[in-house]
Amino acid sequence: MPHDHHDHDHFHHDGMSPSGHPYRADNDTPLTYWQTMEIAVREILIEKGITTPEEIARQIDEMDARSPANGAAVVARAWVDPAFKTRLLDDASAASAEMGFDIGGLRLIAVENTDEVHNMIVCTLCSCYPRNLLGLPPDWYKTRAYRSRAVKEPRKVLEEFGVTIPDQVKIRVHDSTADMRYIVLPARPAGTGSMGEAELARLVTRDSMIGTGLPKTP
């Protein structure tokens, strides 16, 4: 998986932010029109008492704290706890909330990879993503190429991600909406029988929960 940068524990390493993306140059480039608009909108809302700087900072902190590690913890729990897995497949929002991950008003659906079916998720219309469990979506998830092709030639798209799915395995692509998001429950890798939950969670990559990757093997 040449594209997959998450080959280290806990989804961070040198040059990567806690959300697992490389840092982007920030505040010292020339001010743009849209940045000017953001500052203006934010300050007007604050001046009118509609929000506060603290509330905005808290919201950013909450979003920053969401990373694929949250989703990985849910997946690992499902791998070791059959009753939890049943609850997850039945109602992923409630099962995630059980582990302390707030899904908000969204309906979250977990789809399970098996020997017969490989699932992948997309949002063809925009960029809907299980952000409460995985953080903000990667750039490629929002591109025309992924949105257009995932539903038409998923096998080919997966090959571009370095994932080859055997012909006899059916590929099921789930198109997300604003109110209904999907997360893939990847299959537990072989040879992990003796591993505990925390150790298993480290095998679960972000892309394995989007369906464009597979979990790492021990």
Next chain:
Amino acid sequence: MSDTPKDFDGRRWHDMGGQPAGPVKPAEHDFALWEKRVDALQVLMSSKGYFTVDGLRRALEDMGEDAYEKYSYYERWIAAVNQNLIEAGLYTLEELGAKMGEVKTRGGTYGDASA
């Protein structure tokens, strides 16, 4: 509508599922502070009930295909958030224009202007 092109299938530009497109380039980046603030404003203002995700999408889709190619994700988002907030009556275009003019006088970088 006699001059509707023969290949027009009734879709709008954003409905791109199944359309031909090039290879998926595995681009990744973290988000700049101003982008995180746009995201936070979207979440906060919609959770306060000033607009819905559908309202955000409607504004994004109405910008058209050209904007999708030309502007970045959060550039389009701040435009859509702003439009929804003006429609919700929280402030006027005049107030926005005056504030943007004032912000620009503070300095040449985001860091200076948002201080």
